[in-house]
Amino acid sequence: MSDLRHSPAHEAEADDExxxxxxxxxxxxxxxxxxxxxxxxxxxxxxxxxxxxxxxVAQETFVTAWTSLDRYRGASAFRTWLLGIAANHARHRLRxxxxxxxxxxxxxxxxxxxxxxxxxxxxxxxxxxxxxDALEKALDELPVMQRACWILRDVEGLSYAEVAEVxxxxxTAVRGALHRARTALASRLEPWR
Amino acid sequence: xxxxxxxxxxxxxxxxxxxxxxxxxxxxDGWVRAHPRVxxxxxxxxxxxxxVVGRHAHGTFEVAVPVLVTRIREHLDDIGDVRTLKxxxxxxxxxxxxxxxxxxxxxxxxxxxxxxxxxxTEVRHVVAAATGVRLDADQVAVDLMxxxxxxxTS
Numbered sequence: 001m002s003d004l005r006h007s008p009a010h011e012a013e014a015d016d017e018x019x020x021x022x023x024x025x026x027x028x029x030x031x032x033x034x035x036x037x038x039x040x041x042x043x044x045x046x047x048x049x050x051x052x053x054x055x056x057v058a059q060e061t062f063v064t065a066w067t068s069l070d071r072y073r074g075a076s077a078f079r080t081w082l083l084g085i086a087a088n089h090a091r092h093r094l095r096x097x098x099x100x101x102x103x104x105x106x107x108x109x110x111x112x113x114x115x116x117x118x119x120x121x122x123x124x125x126x127x128x129x130x131x132x133d134a135l136e137k138a139l140d141e142l143p144v145m146q147r148a149c150w151i152l153r154d155v156e157g158l159s160y161a162e163v164a165e166v167x168x169x170x171x172t173a174v175r176g177a178l179h180r181a182r183t184a185l186a187s188r189l190e191p192w193r
Numbered sequence: 194x195x196x197x198x199x200x201x202x203x204x205x206x207x208x209x210x211x212x213x214x215x216x217x218x219x220x221x222d223g224w225v226r227a228h229p230r231v232x233x234x235x236x237x238x239x240x241x242x243x244x245v246v247g248r249h250a251h252g253t254f255e256v257a258v259p260v261l262v263t264r265i266r267e268h269l270d271d272i273g274d275v276r277t278l279k280x281x282x283x284x285x286x287x288x289x290x291x292x293x294x295x296x297x298x299x300x301x302x303x304x305x306x307x308x309x310x311x312x313x314t315e316v317r318h319v320v321a322a323a324t325g326v327r328l329d330a331d332q333v334a335v336d337l338m339x340x341x342x343x344x345x346t347s
Contacts, residue, residue, distance in 0.1 A: 024277060025263030027236050034232050042224035043216075055227040062235040132219070135212050154213040185212060186205040193208055 015078035023069040030069075034062055037079055040156055041086050047151050048090040048144060049097075057093060061086040076165055080158065083166045087148065094144060131192055138188035146181035149174050154182075245282060245290040247324035256324050258282045264323050265295070268315050274303045275312065278338070290324065292332040301339055309335045 015036070021029035041061050046054035064085050065072075072081050139147055145167065152163045153174070163178075164171045244255040262280045269277045279296040293316050299308050313333045321327050 020276075020278060021266075024266040024280060025259050026266065030236065031232055034228070034235070038228055038231065039221045039224045042227060043219075043221065046223055051223055054223055055231070058224070058227055059231045059234050062231055063238050066235045067238055067240050129215070131211075132215060135215060151216070154209065155216045182205075182209055186209055189208050189212060192211075193205075 012077050016074050019069060019072055019074070019078055022066075023072070030066060033065075033078065037082050038062075040079065041082055044083055044148075044151060044156070045086055045090055047139065048087070048148060049093050053093060057086060057089045060089045064089070077162065080162045080165055083152065083156075083158075084168070087166050087168070091144075131189075134189060134192065135185075138185050141188065142181055142184055145169075146177045146184070149177040150181040150185065153178055243284050244288060245284050245324060245326075246288045247326065249325050255288070258284070261320070261323055265293070265316055265319050268319050269295070269297065269312060272308070272311055272315065274300050275308060290320065290326050290328070292334065293320065293328065294334040294336065296336045296338065298338040303339070305337055305339070309337055 015033065018029040018033050018036075022033060038058065042054055042058045045057035045061070049057055061082060065082055068085075072078065139150075142150070148167055149163055152158045152166055153160065158166070160171045160174050163174045167174065239257075240259055242258045244257050245261065247254045247256045261282060265280050266277050269275055276298045277295065278298055279294075281294040283291040283294070285291045295312055295316055297308075297312055299305065312335045313330060316333045316335075317328050317330070
């Protein structure tokens with residue numbers, strides 16, 4: 001028997017209720033929202049900017065959420081709204097890093113901005129699987145847009161419309177990016193078939 | 194490199210499904226480590242807001258609007274069958290509190306007039322306690338929304 005308390009509709013209602021209370025200054029409600037969505041926000045950030053900067057992006061995301069809750073009207077799922085904020089901060093950070101390289105200048109022909117996402121030490125070691133190494137390397141080699149679309153759609157289970165909202169683009173563009181991401185990943189993971 | 198338990202090579206779709214489920218299964222060590230700092234930092238950030246002038250026997254003081262809103266919300270939460278949706282403090286150019294608009298929802302079947310009056314009384318009481326300013330009844334507007342299903346707030 002399915003548990004209605006954990007259905008997507010019920011989860012969304014719970015989020016809206018917590019957001020309503022947090023908007024009115026209830027810090028406990030906001031802490032609950034952080035608990036509920038922190039893992040996905042941090043995971044998404046880590047895949048975009050790398051583990052070293054994921055903490056900062058997650059922090060910036062929740063600071064923005066706390067100070068901007070008045071702008072959340074419930075038109076989209078709270079998780080989608082949060083991931084949109086995270087994507088903005090990640091894009092900003094990637095642009096900044098591209099303009100202010102800390103090491104040798106990157107080769108402009110490189111496919112994507114790679115900030116060591118595959119060096120996720122504890123997370124990856126916990127699995128201890130060579131497949132994870134290959135997967136993370138393959139993900140790092142994807143352009144950021146494709147990587148984000150694949151993570152949001154295939155890993156986190158967002159709808160095409162939600163991915164488009166997070167990425168501030170169209171559903172058509174998401175479908176295209178996702179198709180290219182899946183093709184590239186399948187090709188790079190071919191040895192594991 | 195292949196999983197030794199696999200007898201049939203996975204298709205491209207199965208491979209991608211395995212990749213996605215592998216990422217979902219990764220532990221959230223990074224988040225567990227970052228969580229306390231992220232929450233503490235976020236809640237330390239002060240929301241940009243105006244203040245209202247409070248008055249007492251020895252002079253005036255300022256109360257940030259979010260503080261007042263939080264106080265109002267806490268008191269209205271104690272009223273059964275009421276869910277506060279929004280509290281708006283209207284402040285004039287001199288930072289004096291001009292009026293308060295409260296949007297609440299009540300469960301279908303509630304005594305609407307009585308609830309509205311209770312809300313209005315509570316708001317006036319909270320404002321007076323927090324700022325020393327006594328609002329007239331017509332300075333507190335209560336917008337009521339009646340809902341079919343009224344879920345508990347906790």
